[in-house]
Amino acid sequence: MKKILVLIFLISSFAHAQYTINGTMSPTIESDWIILYKVEGARQKFVQNTKIRVDSVEIQGKKQALGIFTFTLPKDSKVGSYRATYKLEGAGFVDFIFNKEDVSFGFHPDYPEQSVTFTTSKENIFYKKYLDDIATAQQSLDSIQVAALQNPGLDLKAPYKAAFSNVNSIQKKYLSAAENMYVKPFVEASFRNSPSEIINSPQKYMSNMVYTFFDRMDFNNKTLLNSSFLVDRITDYVFYINYSEDKDTQQKLYKESIIKVLSKIKNAPFKKDIIEFLISQFETTMNLDLIDYLFENHYNKLPESLQNKKFRDEKQQLFAAEVGRIAPDFSWQENGKNLSLSKLNDAENYLLIFWSTGCSHCIREIPQIHKYLKDNKKVKVIAFSLEKNDFSWKNYKKTLPNWHHVLGLNKWENKTARTYNIMSTPAYFILDSNKKIIAKPDHLNNVKEFINKL
Known part of the structure; x- marks a missing residue:
């Protein structure tokens, strides 16, 4: 008998030594993984990840695939706000409160915030119910305010007063019920400071919202x-x-x-x-x-x-190399002289091109640019060639007279290329006489269009 009691005690202790977070998304998504974070202000701290299991359920005679996942939290897990993330971009997460209790919820993955429903967790069920109730009451109050702004002749003071009283009554009820709960500060902070009387102009309404937000x-x-x-x-x-x-x-x-x-x-x-x-x-x-x-x-x-x-x-x-910035400076040798971008003064505008002799797009576009600008005295080209060595560059640059030619060794690892965030070639920058970047055209046609407007 004593051994049985000890066994029961051990099982009971183990059951309370951890907590489970259960989620169901309907329909499921293509991703196999879901990540749990602890949210701390603007930061997220990784907690763990788990696989999404796929199950199916019949809804109105049609089978619907469900995504099911479970996280297990140890007994000493910190109380606070957590986030189950299933998409790295967009609204692909569900936030919930953990306060030493199991949490279960279901949601639609395309609009989680609007669809989430908690089935386990006193804190989350309470807070979600509060948000739904206060939102409904607030919308009723706001609709009367909007109607008054749209139709100034209507006498809506009485219904507004009743709706205002209802909103405050709901808030007071939930604040009292939230005493000693973790979510109480959220209930306090979620309540809007609505005016006690109808505001008679849109400007005053927005001003009041901004001032009391x-x-x-x-x-x-x-x-x-x-x-x-x-x-x-x-x-x-x-x-x-x-x-x-x-x-x-x-x-x-x-x-x-x-x-x-x-x-x-x-x-x-x-x-x-x-x-x-x-x-x-x-x-x-x-x-x-x-x-x-x-x-x-x-x-x-x-x-x-x-x-x-x-x-x-x-x-x-x-x-550093965005439109509106002064183009980052760099230096090179040309015809035995030391030149730098910042000190050039031989044109009203400059076209800085990052290119390479090993780039097929460059080999096609660079000659076109040279021909296009051949008689243009207002624009000078600085051709910054990203190369592994100078062999091809030495020969090719001879076909492009009257340009400034700069050799950038180490190709993508070139310091200047990294400063300009060059990810592909050709890359174009149009500068004014002060070397301020005034445009970053994507394609050759965009280059021509912009230069034509100078």
Whole structure:
């Protein structure tokens, strides 16, 4: 009898020594693997990965393939926000809370956030129910506000007041129920600060939204800091709430929103992560002005111990040869003279071409460019040839008189080629007299079109 009791105790202890995260996606996807991360602000820490098992279920007489996966977390796993990622690009993940309990959920892989349903986990079921209920109530309130803006003559004060009261009542109910729960800070921070009365103009409505957007968010709360919540809200505020169709106005709004966001953050490591995150976001649209602004006015003012020199150097190198930048300088010898790009003064514009005698596209296009520019006195060509040795180059350059010819040995590993991020040849850069890059045409026809406009 004693041995049986010991066995039962051991089985029970083992059962509580680990937790399971079960997910089902319907339909399944082609990928075999899914990765689990712990989300900490703008960072993701790898936890483990697992294979997606394929099963099938019959829905309305048709068989549907399901993707099923399970993660096993040890007893000492940290409480916090986690992310199951099944696509490396796009919205290919499901976020959930882990608070020392099993978690089970199902979702559609094409729109996970809208479709996810939790079947196990008190914390996640509660928070998802809150989000659904508060969203429905908020949409009702917003629809009355929109109707009032579209039809100023309508008297909607009473229904707005009732909807406003309903939203606040739902929030109060969930806040009370969330007492002592891990998700309580999310419930507090998710609540919008809606005006108590109808606003009578779209401008005032948007101004109020911008002004009160962060009112409910505690940027010092560790639970929020160690999740994607604040990062997502910052993304909304910077890139969607503050919007203008005018390019110059938009740049100004970006800077104003960045200042407001960073003024909210007192946690220095988190501020550093957010600045790096914003730089990476602006990188996708090659917004060099904002990238420079973030480095010069915010990143470089962080404590030196926090700054990531590798990150800064990589980004600065990545954007060194983009439109709007002064072309990185390089030197060469020509007819016994030492020349450098920065000191050339023999043309109004320059066409810098990275090419190679071993590149078939180059051999076809380079003679065409030479013929096209033969009588053009305003544009001078700098032909930077990436070669393993100088044998073919020495002979070929003789067929291209009146150009500046530069030999770049080590081909793709050439230092200048790496500075210009040359991944293929031919690569074209059009410069003004100050060697500022004014265009990076993709093809020969684009080169001709741009030069024709000079």
